[in-house]
Amino acid sequence: MTSDGGMKISWVGMCGWVLSAGVLAGAVGAWPTHRIAGAAGLRSLLTVGCVVLAAALLSGAVIRRHAARGPGRAAFAFILVSLPKAVVCLGATLGAKALFALPVRPVLAWLVIFYFVTLAAECAWLARALQKDAFRVALGEVRRDNPFTPEDTRPRNGRQWSE
Numbered sequence: 001m002t003s004d005g006g007m008k009i010s011w012v013g014m015c016g017w018v019l020s021a022g023v024l025a026g027a028v029g030a031w032p033t034h035r036i037a038g039a040a041g042l043r044s045l046l047t048v049g050c051v052v053l054a055a056a057l058l059s060g061a062v063i064r065r066h067a068a069r070g071p072g073r074a075a076f077a078f079i080l081v082s083l084p085k086a087v088v089c090l091g092a093t094l095g096a097k098a099l100f101a102l103p104v105r106p107v108l109a110w111l112v113i114f115y116f117v118t119l120a121a122e123c124a125w126l127a128r129a130l131q132k133d134a135f136r137v138a139l140g141e142v143r144r145d146n147p148f149t150p151e152d153t154r155p156r157n158g159r160q161w162s163e
Contacts, residue, residue, distance in 0.1 A: 007067040007074055009129045014060040014122065021121035022053045025113060037106045044097075044106035051092045052114035056122060059085045063126065071130050078126050082119065089115055 026049050033041040059081040067074035089111060097107045 006069055007071050007129060009064050009067040009074065009126075011061060011064045013129075014064065014125045015057060017121040017125040018053065018056045018060065018118050021117050022049055022056070022114060025049075025117045029110070029113065033106060033110075037103060040103050041106040043100065044102045045110050047096045047100060047102060048093050048107055048110040049114055051096060052089050052111065052118055055085050055089045055092070056118035060122060060125070063122070067129070074126065075130065078122065086115060 026045055030042060030045060033045050037044065062081050063074055063077045066077035093107060093111050096102070097104070
């Protein structure tokens with residue numbers, strides 16, 4: 001964390017996590033997709049992959065911007081950006097499907113696969129950035145009691161935890 005409470009978080013690191021996960025998923029699924037759907041299936045894979053990866057990189061930029069205000073904002077931004085990212089991916093993918101006359105089944109299958117692969121990669125990137133106890137800090141900034149600490153480890157004198 002920086003001296004003003006913000007996080008040092010790398011957008012380039014996020015690109016590495018998301019792009020490597022997306023490329024790996026596409027590489028593993030290229031041959032089965034070609035066997036099942038032919039060249040149109042591969043065009044679907046590439047189109048959907050580009051759309052979802054672009055949306056994931058954009059959401060990573062939003063998360064990184066909020067991380068400058070602290071880990072709580074970064075965690076909250078990750079949660080809030082996931083649903084609009086799904087809607088943007090669905091809309092852009094259906095637009096690309098209509099524009100390029102792609103088959104429906106490979107498009108929808110790869111939309112689901114790429115979305116969840118990139119979501120997992122973003123989650124791993126953010127979890128790594130938050131590091132050890134930053135999840136507690138993040139939840140503390142939302143003004144919630146810390147439910148992760150067992151009762152028997154709380155101070156016996158009745159004072160609250162101090163950081």
